[in-house]
Amino acid sequence: METQASLDTYRSLRAGMVGAGLLLAFGLVFLIIRPGGGIPASISATFYSPLSTIFVATLLAVGLALIAVKGRLGLENTLLDVAGALIPVVAFVPTPVFSTECPDPAHDCVPPSLYPAVDINIRSYLIVGLVALVVAWVRMTVAARTPTPWTLSSRRGLIPPALILVAFGIAYLTARTTFIQFAHYTSAISFFLLLVVVVWINGRRTVGTVDPANVPAAWYRGVYRTIATAMLVAVVGGVAIFLATGNQNAVVSSGGTPFPVVFWIEAVLLTMFVAYWVVQTVELWNYIIPPAHP
Numbered sequence: 001m002e003t004q005a006s007l008d009t010y011r012s013l014r015a016g017m018v019g020a021g022l023l024l025a026f027g028l029v030f031l032i033i034r035p036g037g038g039i040p041a042s043i044s045a046t047f048y049s050p051l052s053t054i055f056v057a058t059l060l061a062v063g064l065a066l067i068a069v070k071g072r073l074g075l076e077n078t079l080l081d082v083a084g085a086l087i088p089v090v091a092f093v094p095t096p097v098f099s100t101e102c103p104d105p106a107h108d109c110v111p112p113s114l115y116p117a118v119d120i121n122i123r124s125y126l127i128v129g130l131v132a133l134v135v136a137w138v139r140m141t142v143a144a145r146t147p148t149p150w151t152l153s154s155r156r157g158l159i160p161p162a163l164i165l166v167a168f169g170i171a172y173l174t175a176r177t178t179f180i181q182f183a184h185y186t187s188a189i190s191f192f193l194l195l196v197v198v199v200w201i202n203g204r205r206t207v208g209t210v211d212p213a214n215v216p217a218a219w220y221r222g223v224y225r226t227i228a229t230a231m232l233v234a235v236v237g238g239v240a241i242f243l244a245t246g247n248q249n250a251v252v253s254s255g256g257t258p259f260p261v262v263f264w265i266e267a268v269l270l271t272m273f274v275a276y277w278v279v280q281t282v283e284l285w286n287y288i289i290p291p292a293h294p
Contacts, residue, residue, distance in 0.1 A: 021274035044095035059091035092121035
């Protein structure tokens with residue numbers, strides 16, 4: 001039986017995830033409606049705006065929460081951990097923009113003046129990631145000598161985050177400029193694809209709980225599948241726009257009026273992210289770990 005303290009902690013953690021998404025959403029609204037404001041080319045581009053503090057803080061908070069929240073043992077929990085490890089890179093490496101600092105003004109870039117900040121961010125991230133893996137390995141080793149060793153799926157779950165850390169480290173050390181140019185959206189796309197799978201898993205494995213809404217499991221499954229599908233369509237659309245334009249913050253012209261297509265794709269993803277955590281928070285209000293099929 002769940003202790004009340006543990007249950008309250010997880011309730012707060014899940015609610016905090018929703019709060020982080022709403023913080024960014026309301027920040028966007030105030031950024032857009034302020035005097036001289038307007039819709040940015042993308043949510044990622046708000047790194048260069050007065051919203052930058054909220055943007056970075058939100059991504060870091062979400063990353064920590066995703067690692068802390070426990071999904072079903074096995075694939076779901078591993079995917080949440082990997083997504084949590086990816087999202088800080090989206091905050092630490094800004095999206096490329098068109099700038100007079102770019103070597104080729106016709107192509108976007110991360111302004112070279114920001115390289116020192118990126119260097120500090122990524123080096124710190126790699127070291128902390130390594131420390132976290134060492135601590136996890138020590139915990140696993142100690143647990144192996146007790147009556148409650150880690151399960152096989154938990155032990156295997158350390159492998160993907162370790163591979164992510166190694167891949168980022170190699171890419172940064174051997175191809176720093178290319179890494180800085182593409183790490184933001186590569187990590188963001190990967191993050192949302194992982195969440196698509198997590199949401200879809202819930203759409204298949206939700207078994208029904210005693211929740212405040214008192215709705216059947218079939219309703220949750222339908223909502224999760226709808227959210228997963230919408231997120232997948234948005235991600236595929238974003239990739240297609242990038243491949244067609246070569247611009248990570250594409251703005252297309254419709255009847256002579258600029259249309260920030262990437263912004264709206266990211267807005268859909270943000271909305272779906274918040275919606276998923278609201279629904280799952282209600283569903284799992286009385287649980288710490290999602291119940292699995294019997």
